[in-house]
Amino acid sequence: MNIPTKNYEKGEMIHEAGNICRNLYFIKSGLVKHFNYYKGNQFVLRFFEENQFFIATDSFFYNRPAEYSTVALEDTTLHYLLYEDFERLCENHHSFESYARKFASIVAYTAISNLKGLLYMDATARYAKFIKEYGHLQQRISLGDTAGYLGISQVSLSRIRSKK
Numbered sequence: 500m501n502i503p504t505k506n507y508e509k510g511e512m513i514h515e516a517g518n519i520c521r522n523l524y525f526i527k528s529g530l531v532k533h534f535n536y537y538k539g540n541q542f543v544l545r546f547f548e549e550n551q552f553f554i555a556t557d558s559f560f561y562n563r564p565a566e567y568s569t570v571a572l573e574d575t576t577l578h579y580l581l582y583e584d585f586e587r588l589c590e591n592h593h594s595f596e597s598y599a600r601k602f603a604s605i606v607a608y609t610a611i612s613n614l615k616g617l618l619y620m621d622a623t624a625r626y627a628k629f630i631k632e633y634g635h636l637q638q639r640i641s642l643g644d645t646a647g648y649l650g651i652s653q654v655s656l657s658r659i660r661s662k663k
Contacts, residue, residue, distance in 0.1 A: 502578050507571040514569040519562060520555035522579040529575025530639050535567040543648035546633055546640060556606050617650055625649045626659045
């Protein structure tokens with residue numbers, strides 16, 4: 500099976516909300532974010548870096564339009580696997596199917612963890628959690644994207660950062 504590779508420039512859209520995601524992606528190099536807009540504000544759902552897989556989960560597994568977009572935050576090289584090839588690998592290789600199940604459980608756990616953070620943590624605690632999870636990427640993620648991930652304004656983020 501041939502696994503295609505595609506290069507994206509910084510700011511280039513990988514997948515747009517409203518379209519069906521037919522690919523499972525693996526990041527060879529670069530950084531991407533999942534995001535959407537609500538009432539004119541951009542909310543960042545997650546960041547993905549080198550050696551990580553990502554998909555528009557709701558779209559890929561349920562064959563429906565994605566609710567969020569994915570964009571390259573820097574020049575990025577991706578390998579990708581078509582949904583049909585993914586299914587074929589799962590059917591023919593038990594170890595791949597096991598890995599796919601683990602991947603799905605990690606996606607679910609991460610989504611629940613992020614939701615709990617938004618519901619139960621104040622902005623300062625969310626920032627501390629962000630630093631713990633993504634601190635090594637801090638120089639690669641803009642303040643606007645950090646604020647969008649935390650669900651706060653850049654002004655609030657600046658206040659929190661100045662207290663540290």
